[in-house]
Amino acid sequence: NRQVGTIVSRVQNDVNGAQNLVRGGVINLVVDMFMIIFAGIMLFSLNWKLALLSLWILPLYYLTFANLNVRIRFAWRSVHRQMGRISGVLFERISGMKIVQSFNREPEEMSRFQKQIKHHYDYAMSAHILSNILGTITQTFNHTGNLIIWFIGGMFVINGHFTIGALIAFQQYL
Numbered sequence: 080n081r082q083v084g085t086i087v088s089r090v091q092n093d094v095n096g097a098q099n100l101v102r103g104g105v106i107n108l109v110v111d112m113f114m115i116i117f118a119g120i121m122l123f124s125l126n127w128k129l130a131l132l133s134l135w136i137l138p139l140y141y142l143t144f145a146n147l148n149v150r151i152r153f154a155w156r157s158v159h160r161q162m163g164r165i166s167g168v169l170f171e172r173i174s175g176m177k178i179v180q181s182f183n184r185e186p187e188e189m190s191r192f193q194k195q196i197k198h199h200y201d202y203a204m205s206a207h208i209l210s211n212i213l214g215t216i217t218q219t220f221n222h223t224g225n226l227i228i229w230f231i232g233g234m235f236v237i238n239g240h241f242t243i244g245a246l247i248a249f250q251q252y253l
Contacts, residue, residue: 118252118253122249125248129241133228154206165196229246
């Protein structure tokens with residue numbers, strides 16, 4: 080039921096995705112989990128009050144991520160679906176180039192291909208914009224959290240409850 084080019088595109092993209100997951104995804108996940116656990120232990124051992132304060136941003140981040148991630152995944156699926164359509168049309172037209180030429184259909188096929196590329200561009204721009212919005216919101220949360228930690232941590236340092244070295248170490252673990 081599918082065009083040959085769509086199937087070829089799908090196989091190539093899926094194989095690359097599976098390779099990337101096996102090659103780095105699982106290993107990175109395990110390493111990241113150990114790093115999060117270690118950093119969390121270090122944060123709470125340095126100053127439990129500041130560690131609890133630093134966790135306030137996580138629910139906001141999660142809600143934002145959960146809401147935008149669904150739209151981002153949908154947008155990227157549309158990009159990949161469109162790329163499959165383009166590959167299918169391209170593969171069939173190149174395979175049947177003599178037929179297209181014999182019926183003098185080059186201008187129509189070029190117009191059709193340009194429309195497909197335009198749709199792909201629109202989908203890709205939408206996906207990138209949503210991804211950038213999520214990145215910007217994440218950075219805003221990160222910077223706001225850092226400012227609060229530096230301010231409250233600075234107050235702890237001024238009051239003698241924390242050293243400047245411990246505050247810098249805390250920020251690095253965070």
